[in-house]
Structure formats: C-alpha cells, structure tokens
Amino acid sequence: MRQYTIKEIITFSGIGLHSGTNVNVRIMPSAENTGIVFIRKDVAGSPRIKAEAGNVIATNYATTLGVKGVKVSTVEHLLAAFYGLGIDNAVVELDGPEVPVLDGSAAHFIEMLEGAGLKAQHALKTYLVIKKPIKVSEGDKYVLIQPSADMDFSIDYSIDFAHPFVARQSFSSQFSRDIFKDEVASARTFGFLNEVEALRANGLARGGSLNNAVVISDTRILNEGGLRYPDEFVRHKVLDMMGDISLAGMPIIGCISAHRSGHALNFKLVQQILRKRDCWEVSDSLEREESKRFFIEDGAPALA
Template identity: 45%
Template sequence: MILQRTLAQAVTATGVGLHSGERVKLTLRPAAPDSGIVFRRTDLDPVVDVRAEPALVNDTRLSSTLVTDTGVRIGTIEHLMSAFAGLGIDNLVIEVTAAEMPIMDGSAAPFIYLLQSAGIVDQAKPKRFIRVKQPIEVVEGDKWVKLEPYAGFSVELSIEFNHPAFNRAPQQVRIDFSGHSYIDEISRARTFGFMHEVEYMKSQGLGLGGNLNNAIVIDDEYVLNPEGLRFPDEFVRHKILDAIGDLYIVGHPLIAAFSGHKSGHAMNNALLRKLLATPSAWEFVSFADAIDVPSSFHRLPLAE
C-alpha cells in the first residue's frame, strides 16, 4: 500500500520574509494521518491554525498567500508547498512567528534539506491522490492553464519575456516526473525579479526582504547575481517550482498533466478552484499495491 507521509521529528530554521522583510522562525512538526498541511501562527494570541486549501488563497500579488475570514495571513507558501510535493509529504504542522514564510535562497532546495534532515516516515493510512478525469482550463487573454487526464504527473510551462537575459535559453520546459527528479531539476531554481520593479514593489509593501542572496535580479540586459544562473532556463524552471507548490495547496498529489502559458499564482489557484467545483472532473484514488502507482511517483525519495 502507498502510505501517507510526515516527518520523523521536528526541525527549525530562521530566515527573512521576501516581501515583509521580517525575521521569521519556522518549525516543521510531524502531524497525524489525514490532518493535511496546517500552518500555525504562534506569534498570535491565541495561536491560530490555518489549513492549506485553495479557497483560502486570497492574495496572489507575487506569491500565494492564505488569508482567513478574520484576516490572518500565511504568506509566500508556494516554495515550501513545492518541497512538500517533491518529497510526497501529506501531513505537517508548520509553525511560524510572522505572517510570511522565510524566503531562504529563493528556491525550494533549503526546505528539501530541512525536511530530509528531519527524516520522512510513512504513516498507517493510504495516501490519497486526486486523479483528473476530464480537462479543466482557465484562460485570461493570452494566458492560460490547464489540467488534463494523464497516467502520471507532468508539468509543461512557457513564459514570454522580450528581454536579453531570457532570450539566451528556451522559455518553455516540459518535465515528466516519471523520468525526471524534482530535487535535481526543479528544487534549486530561484525566484526572479527586475531592478525596475523594485521601487514599485517596495511602494506596495512587497519585496522588502529581497536581495541577491535570495532572488535572481535582472537589469535592462543582464543577470546581476555574480554566480549567474543555476540552469540556463532557470526562470521557467522556477515557474514550474511555483506551479507545483500552488497545485499542492489542494492537499493531495495530482495524477494529471498540468500545462500553461504565462501563468501565475492567481491562475493556478483559479484552476484548482474550478477543478474542485467540477465533481465529474476528478476523483480520489489510493493504491493497495505500489506496482499500480503511476511511475511519476516512483521517484519520490524513500521514507525511513
């Protein structure tokens, strides 16, 4: 049987919020089967728990942020959620001392390291997948995202920036996880932004913690980071990292092909909401025998 997963023990890290600039302590704790991904604001009195679910993604300005009906915020969760998806973690409590996750180096790799250092364990309940049964699409002008039936999990994204730094490599990537490793090919891709956007972002209270250590920064022509890019097509790979995290807010791995053009957090969330609102388009499935699981999920790192 393919089982749910959590951590073997708690693990803690500290960092800075990309948009708030606030210092934040992050503690990841094991959670019971079927409890899902729950964020806990320990800086509030009383402490507030917020479960990750698509209906609570109510701010998508440059990140995915959960906002409850009482205004409690859990910001910039997509990189952490992407790491959970990459390691197949189902149940976890994420304690934070601020309204935003730490940005770390701008990718999911530090979170992968944290999770693996804590140890990943199987639990005595079957893992529940969401299998997409019919296509679901969201279109806004020349932007679109789509989920289609597929015997596994694949992501294909394209971006479009008329800029020298982007034109040096393909702006479209397809990753089928039956033959590719999330950790090796996606987790290290960093978030990016343009110098000319910085002042506007700061006027909106965003990007206050950003620097060359946690984001790729681009001027009118070049990447400003002294070390350059980690992949020639790091920009679109980071968009894939984001999309995987945004999709995992649904709380279950998807058996589907996801594709999109010029998509972002808002459209990814709209796609999930449309999927959930179309009961005929999906179903929950579990697998009694590992041999029946789509090969895209065979590459998940082994639990302890």
C-alpha cells in the same frame, strides 16, 4: 502508497521576501490526514491556517493563506517542497506573517525535510485523478490540465517575457521525487531591477536581495554566480506551480500545460478543478508502474 510525514522537528529562521521581517519557523511531524497546517504562534490563540484552496486570500506576487484576518504569505516554495517530496502531513509554526524565502528556491526546504527523514504512515494517500480536461485562461495566458494516460503527474510550462535574458523558455517533464529535486527545486525566484522600486512602494519585495532572488537589469544578471540553470526562470515557474497546485488538497494525477501563468491563474485552475467535480475521481489505489512514478517510494524509507 502510504501518507508521509517527517520523523524529526525542524527549526530555522530567515527573512520574508515581501515583508522583510525575520521569522522563526518550526516544522513538526503530524498525524495522518492532517494535511499541511500553518500555526501563527505570535498571534493570540495561535490560530491554525490549513493549506487549502478555501484559505487562499491573495495571489499577487506570492500565494497568501489567511483565516479571520490572520495570514501567512509566500507559502508556495515550502508547499512545493512538501508536494515534491510527497509529504502529506506536517505542522508549520511561525512567529511572523511570512515563510522565510531562504535562497529563493525550495533547495533548503528539501535539504532540511530530507535531513529530518520521511516517515510512512498507515493511512493511504488519496489521489485526485483528472478524467476530463479543465482549462483557465486570461488573454494568451492559460493553464490546462488533462488526463494522464500513464497515470502520472507532468508539467509542460512555457514563458515569454519581453526581455532578452528571460524571453522564451519552456520546461516539460513527468515528475518523480528525484526529478523534482534535481531539475526544479533549486530554481530561484526572479525579478527585474526596474520593477523593484514599484514593488517596494506597494509593500512588496522588502526582503528581496541578491541572496534570495535572481535580479535582472536591462543589460545583465546582477547575481555574481549567474544562473543555476540556463532556463532557471521557467523552472522556477514550475516550482511555483507545484506549490500552488498542492492547494487542491490531494496529489494530482494529470498533465498540466501552462503558458505565461502565475500564482493567480494557477489558483484559478485549482478552484476550477475543485468546482468541476465531474472532471475527476478520487483514488487510493493506482494501477501503474509504482517504481518509477511520482510520490512513489523511490529512495524513501519503508513503512516505519
């Protein structure tokens, strides 16, 4: 399986969910083995910030990358889009500190990336293949990753909020590009109306609105169109997980089980995976049913 980048440059702009500032973005194709690299064009010297675990500087309400005091926040939905489509290499230029939230999901990112076209490169993908289980937990919250007998990537996620509209939801699936696009990518971020003031006082959610988040009051969902899936909340958590797990730096072959996790615990798992070198192997040749599995060329163009 080859590495992928995009064929054409994408440009768009939008408001940051937490900063509330408008940011212009340009996503460009990039060379093999580059990974996903952010560039802050508005900062002197245009510093580069690679999307990798060592550059994560915050995980409260969003995942933030930073190098030497220069940061890019709320990277998780865009990273999930790259990961879910199997795009390994791209450069993301921004003129502000936060990736635009757009509609609060990865749907527009997917649409733009697919519109630009995917391009297979010559270098092979390298996979991080889990061989022994790794678990991180905090009280009753946990994330566990285990070896996959099918040499596959799957997520089994459950949430349990003390709110009648969210409450207990679970989602479980193996992933292919199409399952990611159909089942997870359009699920929006969500928040509770009674927490909005406190978030804003802490400099968060300043760009949040009904256009980019599902907002829940004590008695109803405030968005006019309602939900995109009856269990949109847990599906969004799966989307966040995809973005966060991509910070391991390689596509993962393994089965994730998560209960009430969030960015902080997701990132702890990534750190533990990278530390526990005896729990996984690197492979560029997977023996499996290539037609069905994740990151496989289902509908993607052949080597160009």
